[in-house]
Amino acid sequence: MARMKAKYLALKPELQSTLDIKNPMQIPGIEKINISVGAGFAMKDNKLMQNIQETISVIAGQKASTVIAKKSVAGFKVREGMPVGVKVTLRGAKMWEFLDRLISIALPRVKDFRGIGRNGFDGRGNYNFGLTEQLIFPEVDYDSIMQIHGMNITVVTTTNSDKEAFTMLEALGMPFAKGRE
Numbered sequence: 111m112a113r114m115k116a117k118y119l120a121l122k123p124e125l126q127s128t129l130d131i132k133n134p135m136q137i138p139g140i141e142k143i144n145i146s147v148g149a150g151f152a153m154k155d156n157k158l159m160q161n162i163q164e165t166i167s168v169i170a171g172q173k174a175s176t177v178i179a180k181k182s183v184a185g186f187k188v189r190e191g192m193p194v195g196v197k198v199t200l201r202g203a204k205m206w207e208f209l210d211r212l213i214s215i216a217l218p219r220v221k222d223f224r225g226i227g228r229n230g231f232d233g234r235g236n237y238n239f240g241l242t243e244q245l246i247f248p249e250v251d252y253d254s255i256m257q258i259h260g261m262n263i264t265v266v267t268t269t270n271s272d273k274e275a276f277t278m279l280e281a282l283g284m285p286f287a288k289g290r291e
Contacts, residue, residue: 117283148195175197244261
C-alpha cells in the first residue's frame, strides 16, 4: 500500500470528528489527479512535443496522452488536429504515489518555496495549482530536457466543500502558504 494512502486511512477518523461528519462515507477523499501541460509553443515541433510527453510520462508513472486541437483558431495560428498539449489522469495506487512524491520530494525542491497558494480551490472542493518547471521532480533527467516547461496539477476530491477539501489536504501534509493569499 502506498505510504500516502496509509496516512489517509489513519487520518479518516480524525477527519470525521474534525469536520463533524456523521456518515463515514461522506469523509472527503481524493478521486483523481490530473496533470496537464499546455504546449502551444511546441505545436510545430514534433520532437519537442514528444519530449514533453515523455517527461510527463516519467513524472506521472504512466503514459501521457497528447491533446489535439478540436477547432481551428486563426488568432493563435492553430489548425484542427494539431497537438496543443499533454495530459495524464492518475487514479488509485499511482495517484497516491504521485501525491506522496509531490508533497515530500518535489515541492520542497522549489527555490524559495513558501508554500502553495490557498486560493486554488474552485468552489466544488477541487484544488488547482501550477508548477513553473518540471525539473523539481528527481525522476526527470536533466540532459534529456529540450525545453523547460511548467504544468498544471488538479486534485479532484470527493467532497463539494472547499473547506473540507482544504482540511483533508492540509492533514495529508500539503504545504499551503501561511496567512492569506
